[in-house]
Amino acid sequence: RTIAANALLLLQLHGHAQTNQSIRDTLPLEHGAHRIGNRTDADMARWRSQRLGQFIHWGLYAIPGGEWKGKTYNGAAEWIRSWKEMPQQEYDNLYKQFNPVNYQPEEWAQQANDMGAKYMIITTKHHDGFCLWPSKYSKYSVAASPWKKDIIGPMVDAYNKKGIDVYLYFSIIDWNQPDWRAALKTPADSIAYQRFKVFVKNQLTELLQRYPTVKGFWFDGTWDDSWKNDGSFSDELEQYLQRLHPGLIIGSRLRADEKGARHFDSNGRLMGDYEQGWERKLPEKSADVHGNDWEGVMTIPENQWGYNARWAGHIKSSNELIEMLVKSASLGGNFVINFGPKSDGTFRTEEVQRMQEISRWMKINGSAIYGGTDAGFAKQDWGYYIRKSGTDSVYMVVCNVPVSGQLRVKLPAQTTLVNVTSLEKNIISGTPELIGKNEYFIHLDHKNQDAPFVILLQTSKDSRDNSGFEKAKT
Ligand SMILES: C[C@@H]1O/C(=N\OC(=O)Nc2ccccc2)[C@@H](O)[C@H](O)[C@@H]1O
Numbered sequence: 001r002t003i004a005a006n007a008l009l010l011l012q013l014h015g016h017a018q019t020n021q022s023i024r025d026t027l028p029l030e031h032g033a034h035r036i037g038n039r040t041d042a043d044m045a046r047w048r049s050q051r052l053g054q055f056i057h058w059g060l061y062a063i064p065g066g067e068w069k070g071k072t073y074n075g076a077a078e079w080i081r082s083w084k085e086m087p088q089q090e091y092d093n094l095y096k097q098f099n100p101v102n103y104q105p106e107e108w109a110q111q112a113n114d115m116g117a118k119y120m121i122i123t124t125k126h127h128d129g130f131c132l133w134p135s136k137y138s139k140y141s142v143a144a145s146p147w148k149k150d151i152i153g154p155m156v157d158a159y160n161k162k163g164i165d166v167y168l169y170f171s172i173i174d175w176n177q178p179d180w181r182a183a184l185k186t187p188a189d190s191i192a193y194q195r196f197k198v199f200v201k202n203q204l205t206e207l208l209q210r211y212p213t214v215k216g217f218w219f220d221g222t223w224d225d226s227w228k229n230d231g232s233f234s235d236e237l238e239q240y241l242q243r244l245h246p247g248l249i250i251g252s253r254l255r256a257d258e259k260g261a262r263h264f265d266s267n268g269r270l271m272g273d274y275e276q277g278w279e280r281k282l283p284e285k286s287a288d289v290h291g292n293d294w295e296g297v298m299t300i301p302e303n304q305w306g307y308n309a310r311w312a313g314h315i316k317s318s319n320e321l322i323e324m325l326v327k328s329a330s331l332g333g334n335f336v337i338n339f340g341p342k343s344d345g346t347f348r349t350e351e352v353q354r355m356q357e358i359s360r361w362m363k364i365n366g367s368a369i370y371g372g373t374d375a376g377f378a379k380q381d382w383g384y385y386i387r388k389s390g391t392d393s394v395y396m397v398v399c400n401v402p403v404s405g406q407l408r409v410k411l412p413a414q415t416t417l418v419n420v421t422s423l424e425k426n427i428i429s430g431t432p433e434l435i436g437k438n439e440y441f442i443h444l445d446h447k448n449q450d451a452p453f454v455i456l457l458q459t460s461k462d463s464r465d466n467s468g469f470e471k472a473k474t
Pocket residue numbers: 076078079220221223277278279297305
């Protein structure tokens with residue numbers, strides 16, 4: 001198999017432009033990337049067109065909400081169990097208080113739909129091991145809580161009913177499982193960890209059987225040696241899940257290759273279906289993503305995923321989040337905004353505000369985002385170009401209005417401007433001024449804008465340098 005696999009890989013290599021990052025000479029890898037370049041199937045095309053997602057971190061950690069017995073935890077709220085001031089036994093007993101009486105999945109789905117999210121990622125089980133579904137393989141689940149009922153099922157149904165796809169976040173790290181090991185130091189460790197891997201495979205199989213409409217998994221907690229040094233298991237697991245549920249979308253965070261390389265294998269090739277390392281950070285330029293599909297996940301505060309009663313530091317405004325979404329689409333990636341519901345099942349005011357403000361923006365400008373991708377134009381200071389995938393339509397999303405009141409638009413060679421319109425009224429004044437080869441100025445109406453605004457360019461590939469607009473009167 002190894003020889004055949006490598007022969008195939010070498011054939012593919014020569015068939016593909018080396019668009020990826022620094023490719024080292026091709027080591028014969030059994031558990032490295034099995035595909036060169038992006039997936040081209042319909043499921044991946046759907047994921048790629050969606051662009052805006054909603055992440056939800058919800059679990060027992062929402063009960064303490066970053067505080068315990070009068071003390072404030074400065075770390076990420078969903079990590080409070082690891083805080084030295086938190087008696088782990090007391091955390092582990094929080095399941096006895098899990099009773100989200102105000103949990104309304106239909107309302108969650110409605111507000112996500114209004115915001116314009118096309119997919120949602122829900123924490124089925126975070127590092128603490130508490131399962132939001134009544135798992136057959138663990139007692140540490142909603143079934144043991146006062147709530148008793150399945151949380152995940154009604155959520156999947158409510159979101160799917162709104163046409164929103166659902167992805168399941170699943171932490172490999174499981175602090176509740178006695179067989180979990182961060183590292184394998186003794187033969188006893190290896191025996192326990194073997195049992196743990198069976199448990200992981202069983203839970204993932206159970207999740208796919210219970211929730212067959214989900215589109216993929218969002219794996220996390222795969223940085224420990226135990227997992228990193230077992231590339232063959234993560235490879236087999238990914239292939240097993242794909243066989244069980246063809247078309248499943250799984251990011252680069254699941255696997256390691258046989259040399260312990262993660263996200264990118266030891267030949268520098270992306271493993272999984274998209275680059276999943278952009279967490280609370282985004283690529284700056286096209287070269288940073290090497291033509292790979294990718295997704296950025298973002299918290300509204302600096303680093304809180306689960307509910308934290310006290311948000312400290314910088315809280316991102318809707319305009320900041322909108323600009324990150326636009327930047328992600330302009331670089332051919334998806335952008336997922338995280339929300340941390342309270343233990344009663346409601347969302348905090350700041351999060352509701354952001355969903356409502358983003359909703360207003362997306363209702364006017366969503367056409368620039370959905371199906372958007374890298375336009376291949378040189379970046380300009382005023383903002384971002386987004387190409388409607390596969391067309392000559394290029395959106396300009398203006399985030400920084402120049403004091404000159406005019407936007408410089410430099411098109412690639414042999415590209416001319418056929419038409420210019422704005423998605424809102426009273427943005428552009430007059431017709432664009434052709435000032436040189438493929439370069440135009442678009443004059444703005446001096447309105448004070450309080451949010452990014454969008455101009456649509458219809459371009460055409462043209463060997464001549466003429467344009468739909470007469471030459472500027474010199
Ligand atoms: C989405 C976040 O994912 C996590 N951790 O992410 C990472 O470890 N990210 C990471 C690590 C190394 C390189 C790049 C990203 C979790 O610990 C956290 O509670 C949250 O669920």
